[in-house]
Amino acid sequence: MMENNFNRRDFLKVMGWGGAAVTLTGCGFTSVEDGREVVTSYVEPPEYALPGISVYFNSTCAQCDAGCSVSGRVREGRVLKLEGNTASAINRGKMCGLGQAGVQAHYNPDRVREPLLKGKAISWEEALGLIDGKLKAVKGEEVAFLTGGLSGHVKVMFKNYMDTLGGANHFVYEAASPAVVRASNKKAYGVSMPRLHLDKAKVVMSFGADFLGSWVSPVHFSQQYAAFRKGNRPEGRGVLVQIEPKMTLTGANADRWIPANPGSEGVLALGIINALGKAGLSIPADIAGLTRDYGVDRVSKETGVSVEQINKLAGLLKERTPSLVLVGDAAEGYLHGSQNAAAIALLNRVLGNIGKTIDAPANVPFPQVAPTVGSRSAVKALNDKLTSGKVQVLFTYAANPVFSAPSVLKFKDNLQKVPFKVALAHYMDETAVEADLVLPLDSALEDWGTGVPEYLAEGAQLNIQQPLMEKLYSGTRGVGDILLALLKQRRANEYKGYEDFYSYLRHSLVSIKGVLGGSGKDDDIFWAETLSQGLVKLSGNNGSLAAKANAAGLNLPAPAAEDSNYPLRLIPSVTASMRDGRNANQPWLQESPDPLTTIVWDSWVEIHPKTAARLGIVEGDIIEVASRNGAIKAQAYLFPGIHPDAISIPLGYGHEAMGRYAKNVGANAFAILDQAVDKETGELAMNETRVKLSKVGKRIIVTKEEGPAGGMQMGKKIAVRVASDKVNLSEEI
Amino acid sequence: MHSFLRSVFILAGLCLCVSSHAADALPPLTTADSLGPKVEQPIEFPHNRHAGLRDPADAADPSVPAKGGMEINCMYCHTGARRSNVAAIPPLQKCIGCHRNIESVKETPRIQKLFEYWEAKKPIPWKKVHDLPDFVRFNHERHVKRFVFAQNKPVQEACGYCHGDVKTMTVAQRQKPLSMGWCVTCHEKDHPVSATSSETSHGPNDCWQCHK
Structure with missing residues (x-):
């Protein structure tokens, strides 16, 4: 039959001769739609607005805690796209995919649009009055706050409100945070989050720190990594070794991805130190004493990494200095996570990296706005408190423990013991669903605020968060505005000068403009410049590192026993x-x-x-x-x-x-x-x-x-x- | 080869069917069937009264307002045309700016309606008459710069290439197909680069110029 012989190639040949006419008539007018859509013009146009022409406003990304500065493209009063702000040393004009999706947090159709009391819409006056009434009936220590990491002026407002209530408990919870690494850094270097210089290292050996994907400040580290991989820098092209049981994005980019037995990362680090000693590197006596028993054969057996590989890694590190050894999620997630991290930190000391590729971070001159970082233990602590039935009022903000706490804690059940739960939320997430009162928040692109990132790339900086467009829903409020309203219930005299959180924020920054680089400037000009830049560089001296990493108290456990039921x-x-x-x-x-x-x-x-x-x-x-x-x-x-x-x-x-x-x-x-x-x-x-x-x-x-x-x-x-x-x-x- | 010829026959027949259609694929630029539908607007805005000729040559023409037009430049109201993608519907403030001083028509129904919107501070929900699909990016600025500012064409003529003779209309109605084929017919022509130059160039024919 005809169909059998009529193949695609012939069809295309013929189309080449006659196809043009066919396709031309095929272009109908169906997609021009007269009189269907409404075009809304301004009643009174703002001076700078010209339809079709975009304007850019600088603000701060709220998708994760890295604190990248963004520049939002706004057209006809709608924010359309986020780009990186080049003024920030953290992201230098770049953005990640997570950040790009920030507009979807804003335009999300599932945002909460009005205060809800047990699912029923109520007015803000009723909602705030209800909180006031409930709080008057309880003691300060019966109130608890569960928040995500906080910094900047929103942190100040939270703290002031908690102080006002007297003895309120604050739990700072981040379900995926490098909490053990922070503690280990504090012990080894004297600071919880030192500055890292991947770009100066010849070798980066990362024990499960996914710094290109999700660890601490990925956009910043990606740029350092790009410099590290350039062949034309004086140090030559860097070598990346990633040691982790599950390949991450960083592992996929590494020259060597080594899946050491899960939990044996510390042992491997000690084994490498031992091998370095054998290769002729001078090892401090305390560390040499500790690593004496970690010969390559034993280490190879416990870690599953071959003897040749261990010797190769030691040779690489000895030959190419400075290097940088990182500890991340894959090494900290064990019963002996701190021990793992401490053992790995010894490598940096032995290799002399401290002060070269590991540096002191900038001090934040205003501790009240410095970041308060969260931990995973906070949710356990709160859960214990809930179990005891001592919490009468619970506020939650930027944390979703009902979703992210292990179900064995029975957090959701324990939450029922709290008579009055208030969730400050953007969406009805699992925790907001359980709350008695849900206060809807402005999106990050509608709200005012400031923030100081935990990882500071260069000097300290205060990131400005400002609305990129009008609110989508009139029923939402900024978190700062809610806290200000709550503070006014208690300390009306102190806060009566501030009409809203914006005026509070403006006043706080303008009143210290001298130290923010605005001395001698007119208030309005200083403020306009600050908003235009989207961040303020804070002058302040660098902190100092204390190279305290030592072998004291280090005792790594034997490899965990097999569990035949759960293999x-x-x-x-x-x-x-x-x-x-x-x-x-x-x-x-x-x-x-x-x-x-x-x-x-x-x-x-x-x-x-x-x-x-x-x-x-x-x-x-x-x-x-x-x-x-x-x-x-x-x-x-x-x-x-x-x-x-x-x-x-x-x-x-x-x-x-x-x-x-x-x-x-x-x-x-x-x-x-x-x-x-x-x-x-x-x-x-x-x-x-x-x-x-x-x-x-x-x-x-x-x-x-x-x-x-x-x-x-x-x-x-x-x-x-x-x-x-x-x-x-x-x-x- | 045999099968190849057979397929030629099939497609030749197919082409014949459409060729009567294809022959008039390049019709005169305004034909009755490329007229858009009449669009009902919240206020029946008289373009002819604003932009029409002050002294119409043919007063018997029903499309010319009896009192004559005012020959207002298109870009006086559509200020975006020379500096933005979109020509822009003028803000209500602009209408009021003149009409608060024109006592003679203040009591007419259309102007009363205009002031109702203004007092309520509500924008007038105009319906889009020239609505291209979202995957087409048309830039007014480039066209106005070329034809009006470089070639020194009269404004109404240049706008009229795409919008027709708006000065004779009340509510604007689409006059041209605004289809891709129609755009291309003009982009293929040689246009002088300026009023005085004999040098010519034609419009871009890259896909991404409009589809980006």
């Missing part, structure tokens, strides 16, 4: 997009493929192909991952970038609330974590959960790049075709 170790991964799940309701982040697996819109379980073969698992099998504290189901993804005795599940998925884009997408790995903690700091040891896998007898097509056709996304087929005349463009949002 695999769960390494929950913090991905560049999802982090701890606070941004899971931004569809761009769900839609951007994970850099390593390219999976979208779902959770997955990374399993080493050998382990999978042993268990009879193939890609796309739905796997039940069971720990002692629960089980979740997710699709299997066979991945050679994971230690054979471990599996990995990304964090941040599996929301039960938080709107249409986050709810019921994937599974929540936080829920099945064991409440095992680092012995020194009490921080949740993220990698200590043991699991077993079982197939549930269902297999799906994994939706990923270069995958087979037929995958589904959010239960829908991918890239379904719709005829253009069936699309109503004027009704598309």
Whole structure:
């Protein structure tokens, strides 16, 4: 028959002759739509506004805590896109994908739009009056605040309000934070977050610090990394070695990715020091004494890293100095996480990196605005307090413990013991759903504020957060405005001069303009310049490092025993997009493929192909991952970038609330974590959960790049075709 | 080769079917069927009264207002045309700026409606008449700079290339197809680079000039 012989190539040839005419007539006028859309002009135009011409306002990214400065493109009063602000030493005009999605936090259709009392809309007067009444009936110490990391003037307002209440408890919680590393840095160098110079190092050896993806200040480190990898710098092209059981984005970029046995990172560090000594490097006596027993053979046996590899690493570090040794999530997440971190810090001392590639950070001259960073132990501490029934009123802000606390804590149940819970929230996340009163917040692109990032790239800087556009919903308020209103209930006289948080902020900065580089300037000019720059450089001297890393008290445990019931170790991964799940309701982040697996819109379980073969698992099998504290189901993804005795599940998925884009997408790995903690700091040891896998007898097509056709996304087929005349463009949002 | 010829036959037939259509793919630039629909606006704005000729040559023409027009430059109200992508609907303030001083028409229904919007400080919900799809980026500024400022064409003529003879209309109505093929017909022509130069150039034909 004709169809059989009529192939595509012939068809194209013929189209070449006659096709032009066909296509011309094919261009209809269907897409010009007269009289469908409304064009709204100004009633009275602002002087600078010309329709169609964009203006840029500088502000600060609120997607993670790195504190990158952004420049928002605004047209016709709507913010359209965020770019990096070149004035900031942290991101120098660059942005990451997470930051780009910030506009979706703002335009998210699931934002809370008015104060809700047990789900019913009430007025702000009623809401604030209710809080006042409840607080009058309780003692200060019966009030608790759970917040995320705080800094700047919002932190000042929180502190003032807590002081006013008298003895209120403040818990600062970050579900994915380098809390153990901070404590270890403090012991080893005297500061919790030193300045790092990857760009000056010849070798970077990172024990699981995903500094290109999600660790501390990824945009800044990515730029340092770019300089580090340039062949034409005086130090030559740097070598990156990444030691971690689950390959991260940084691991994927490394020259050597070494999956040492999970938990043996400290042992490996001591083994390398031992090998360095053998290779002729002079090792301080206390450290030499400690590492004497860590010969390559023993270390190789405990870590699973070959003797040649260990000697090679030692040779590399000895030959190329200065180097930089980093400790990150993969090394800190154990019962002996602090010990691991301390052992690894010794490497920096032995190699003489302290003062060369590890530097003192700038002092923040105003401690009241300096960052208060969060920990994972805070949620345990609050949970203990809740269990005792001593909390009568609980405020939550920028923290979602109902989602991110291990379910074994029974945080959600314990929350019911608090008679009055107030959530300051943008969305109805899991914690806001449990609250009695929900106060809706302005988005980060509508609100005023300041912030000081934890990791300071150069000098100290105060980031300015300012509205890029008018509020979308009249019922939301800025967090500073809410706190100011609450403060006025108690200390009306002190705060009566401030009409709103904006006037408070302006007054606080203008009154110290002398030290902010504005001496002699007119107030209005100083303020306009500050807002225009989007940040203020704070003058202040650099702090100093104390090279205190030593062998005292270091005692690494023997390798953990096998658990025959739960043979695999769960390494929950913090991905560049999802982090701890606070941004899971931004569809761009769900839609951007994970850099390593390219999976979208779902959770997955990374399993080493050998382990999978042993268990009879193939890609796309739905796997039940069971720990002692629960089980979740997710699709299997066979991945050679994971230690054979471990599996990995990304964090941040599996929301039960938080709107249409986050709810019921994937599974929540936080829920099945064991409440095992680092012995020194009490921080949740993220990698200590043991699991077993079982197939549930269902297999799906994994939706990923270069995958087979037929995958589904959010239960829908991918890239379904719709005829253009069936699309109503004027009704598309 | 045999199969190739057979496919030629099939497609030749196909082309014949459409060729009657294809032959008039380049019609005169304004035809009745490229007229857009009549769009009902919240206020029936008389373009002819504002931009029409003061002394119409043919007073019998029903499209010319009896009292004549005022020959106001298009860009007096559509200020974006020479400096932005969009020509822009003038702000209400601009209408009021003149009309608060024109006593003679203050009591007419249209002007009363105008002042109602102004007193309520509400923008007038004009309907878009020339609405290109979102994937097309048309820049007024470049066209106005070339035709009005470089070639010294009369403003109404230059605007009229795409918008038709607006000075004869009340509420504007689309006169041209505004389809890609139609845009290209003009972009393919040679246009003098300035009023005095004999040098010519034609409009860009890169996809990304409009689709970006």
